[in-house]
Amino acid sequence: MAHCKHFDFDELQRQEYQPGLEGKIATHHMKLYHLVVTMERPIVLEFGVDKGRSTCVLLTACEKTGGHLYSVDIRDCSDVAESEAWTFIQQNDQAIGDVLAQAPALASGIDLLHIDSLHRREHVLRLLMKWFSYVKAGGFITFHDVDPTPYLPGQRKDNPRHEFEAIGVAQVIREFFYANEDHLFLEYHFGSTGMGIMRKLTPFGISPNPPMSLRTRQVIVSPAGLWWSTQHMLRSLGRRFFKRQGV
């Protein structure tokens, strides 16, 4: 059984689908576990270890399936877990050549790639463009921290910088998804800071299309809009007036 320094897998499992914030966080991470535990000898790669919550669930699933987890962090997080099924790589996750040199098995195909390192639009995009082709057809790319809502004004984690970063990350995932839509499925789980799960059907080794620019309409006051709202307002005033007269 994987030994995780800061997390107890059984406790995370107990928290799954329980009410409250801890229940949400555990439920999102247990989704990673459920994906991996159904695979046969999976090769799993995660970016961003820190105290190792995702490491703990992914590693437990790898141990149960004869798979292997490779965890990359720019800082030394080598002591957060202990297991024969685990390799920690201290590296910048964008240094693809260096990561592959320390984990050559990744070059034969990744079953699940979990992205939870630097939550910035450009960073997530570079990871997607560099690592996408290494994920096997039918494999998964998962993303933690995809929902800006908790960072909005007055919300639990009110923080303008994180709000803009999370908006950027959510947007680039959507742009990437629509640029490669024919071969992708994408689902989001809200609550806490959100978890995104992308399933890839594109064959291994094929590079993705770059993200598609998605323009939104500007809110403008048009003559047609003004005419519509004036009519709407007059109709509702008329209804109220006649109701008061008892007509």
Ligand SMILES: C[S@@+](CC[C@H](N)C(=O)[O-])C[C@H]1O[C@@H](n2cnc3c(N)ncnc32)[C@H](O)[C@@H]1O
């Ligand atoms: C949000 S934490 C990861 C949390 C972890 N997945 C968990 O579930 O507990 C983000 C981590 O990403 C690491 N990180 C930041 N930039 C990185 C980079 N360019 N390459 C690799 N790791 C990076 C940080 O050192 C930090 O430990």
